[in-house]
Amino acid sequence: MQVRGVTDAGMRYARQLSLPEIGEAGQARLAASGVLVVGLGGLGCPAAVYLAAAGVGRLVLNDFDRVDISNLQRQILYREGDAGRGKAETAAERLLDMNPALDARPLPRRLDQADLREQVAACDVVLDGSDNYGTRFGVNEACLAARRPLVSGAAIRFEGQLAVFRNDLPDAPCYRCLYDEQGDDMETCSGGGILGPVAGVVGAHMAVETIKLILGIGEPVQNRLLLYDGLQGRWRQVSLKRDPTCPACAGDQISLTR
Secondary structure, three states: OOEOOEOOHHHHOHHHHOOOOOHHHHHHHHHOOEEEEEOOOOOHHHHHHHHHHHOOOEEEEEOOOEOOHHHHHOOOOOOHHHOOOEHHHHHHHHHHHHOOOOEEEEEOOOOOHHHHHHHHHOOOEEEEOOOOHHHHHHHHHHHHHHOOOEEEEEEEEOEEEEEEEOOOOOOOOOHHHHOOOOOOOOOOHHHHOEOHHHHHHHHHHHHHHHHHHHHOOOOOOEOEEEEEEOOOOEEEEEEOOOOOOOOOOOOOOOOOOO
């Protein structure tokens, strides 16, 4: 594989190839995989950077928003000169500059449910860093229909959360088991504020979980919700079960135990 400034792909991925859990077979599996990233903000940017750098072969980058100066504090793919440019196209350019072997596909439009289902079905894992429940519920439904695992993250102020919803496995809770459609829409960074590195912590963790799912290694954060408190420097977890009244997956009753 020829890449810019590197004649041997083994040099680029040497630190991963030396891991017994990855090796050459795992690296080939990453190269053959595809990930849909929904939302290229404070979570999607660092996650996409690490996935591209790790050698994930195809990233579908979905965001219809444009870069604003206020994004630069936490959305690490963008520069001041990018203000006004589309996030999806700009992110694809930056990721290709990092790893020219990447198949980066910008998707700069709002997806209806049919389009979303098609994009989800064409990928191995979906990573959702969007900022509203409508999009997240739609992504969840598409992942259920296509039986694709969903890596979901959120961050606000000094706090973050992360969960992996194994829609590819029977009897696993889905995103709708955790959040009620009738609840208030989620608080955004523009209203509540956020410390940039908190988004980076969650986004990087989302990339780790995505790579674990692709490779089938380790223990994914499934049936659990991880909660990060940046001020206290602590993680805690909440266990999850399917909700028998869930309109999306209709499983067992949700259980929240610390």
